[in-house]
Amino acid sequence: MAIIVTGSSGLLGSALVKALRADGIRVVRLVRRAPQGADESFWNPGKGLIDPAALRGAQAVVHLAGAGIGDRRWTDDVKRELVRSRVEGTRTLVRALTELPDRPPTLLSASAIGYYGDTGDREVDETAPPGEGFLAREVVVPWEAETAPAEEAGIRVARLRTGLVLSGEGGMLAKILPIFKLGLGAPLGSGEQYWSWISIDDWVHAVLRILNGPEISGPVNLTAPRPVTNAEFTRTLGKALHRPTMPLAVPGFALRTAIGGFAEEGVLTGQRVLPRRLLESGHTFRHTCLSEALAAVL
Template sequence: MIILITGGNGLVASHLTASLSSKGHNVRLLSRSKFQHLSAEVFEWDINNDYIEEGALDDVEVVFHLAGAGIADEKWTEERKKVILDSRVESTKLLCRKLAEMNKKPRVFVGASAMGFYGYEDFSHWSKEGDPSGKGYLADITSAWEEAADPIKEMGIRLVHARIGMVLSDRGGALIKMAEPIRWLVGAPLGSGKQICNWIHVEDLVEMLIFFMNNEKIEGPYNAVASNPVTNAQLTKMIARSIRRPLWLPNVPAFVLKIILGEMAEIVLEGHHLSNQKVLDSGFQFKYDNAQKAVEDILAPD
């Protein structure tokens, strides 16, 4: 199949591209600038100028829309907030406009979303896909992100939203950032340490996205998280155990993180359980449903 992936330089997209290419698919990437790729053809796009390079969408059967500026890459200034929003919402609207112009449209559009849809409030309820969006900046952005794709359904294209949790990978992301201070013996749980981390191994996430692509019954939102969430303190201990380092410092106080991170501190200080029952009911099988094994697979020395 001819498959288009946006956000080709990103963590998930790079893993997905490799997997799809190894399965014999013709992969195209949309990027803000041209670069050489070993297994995919790269096309340019520019959301500010309503531009997608000619030929990028020709005969495409599947679109994976994974583009979006990193949530935790920079402090949330008003300017950065706009970048985060536009990179998701405006890019989705651009794709919708271009797809509407096509006579032969893709059969499925799998859009990245995020667990931030439910907000980061700490409560006992396990969030399910039928729940309303939560409160706060990330909930507002994620809700707008999904709503921007609504015209896709009206075109007769099957639309899937993968509400992705914390992705565990050796190529970057939260796990590597958490492991670095622990390697230098200055790591510690954050805040109370009791906040829930809804994680997923990148291999499972990639296979899940491909499963969504291939299963005609899959439609709408799905919580892309593993079955057994852990607390921040538990995950911190798992990392330390995997890289064979001690934890001796007390928890990092919440007020310190709020001073350093500002509003963005909610990502690391709050959280609740997400249910993945809908994914399980669809027939998808996880390779990693134990956080310790997932962390060890990525971090443990050979």
């Protein structure tokens, strides 16, 4: 039996595949190019194409595919792609799963804490309703809704609401490291917005726990138990790199001018998110303190 993974070439997917294979688990990667071996199978979610044989009898499916949220300015075309890549990909996969006579018992489907919108300093867990804004209402809500037919077909579904993943090899941290190494790191906007983070090791560890925890289903926040404000994140990263940080914050208007809509919803707003479902399941985080997590990933 195998675990099927989409989005396996991304930061999260590649780390998960490595960990699964290290545990001796066979992994089949769904790819959008010609397969290069027995551990790959072609799919084209935009055209609804997928080989059911690749899914048949699988132990579980981990669906991580989707266009990068913060890679480009949010033009109208980019926003459509952000929605389409998630909704169509999930729809194609779920449709194929529900049509199988021997369905995989488990589906872990990527999601994001953008679901909660701007929570200010209010703590939220998986029971909170969706917030407002493009990410919450137009991306995450319809994205998660596409998994409903799998649940109705008797598949255990966990929606992985992931926060800011800390890794020196990619993601937001890798993008801002050069600036901080020059001693030019600074708070963004008010600096009071909460950033809910998780180390890459803890993200993989949590996903493995969910795969092996039949009692865990529904939305699951993949964030460390101690979110921090952007100002605290800035200070802590500066200390981790032994570099000073700038006393003045980068104004919100400057960020909006530089990176457009992503600044408003991905940088200047915040979510103070708690991983209630993981903690109640008895899951233990390796890194609960930001300074320890940064030391590990750097």
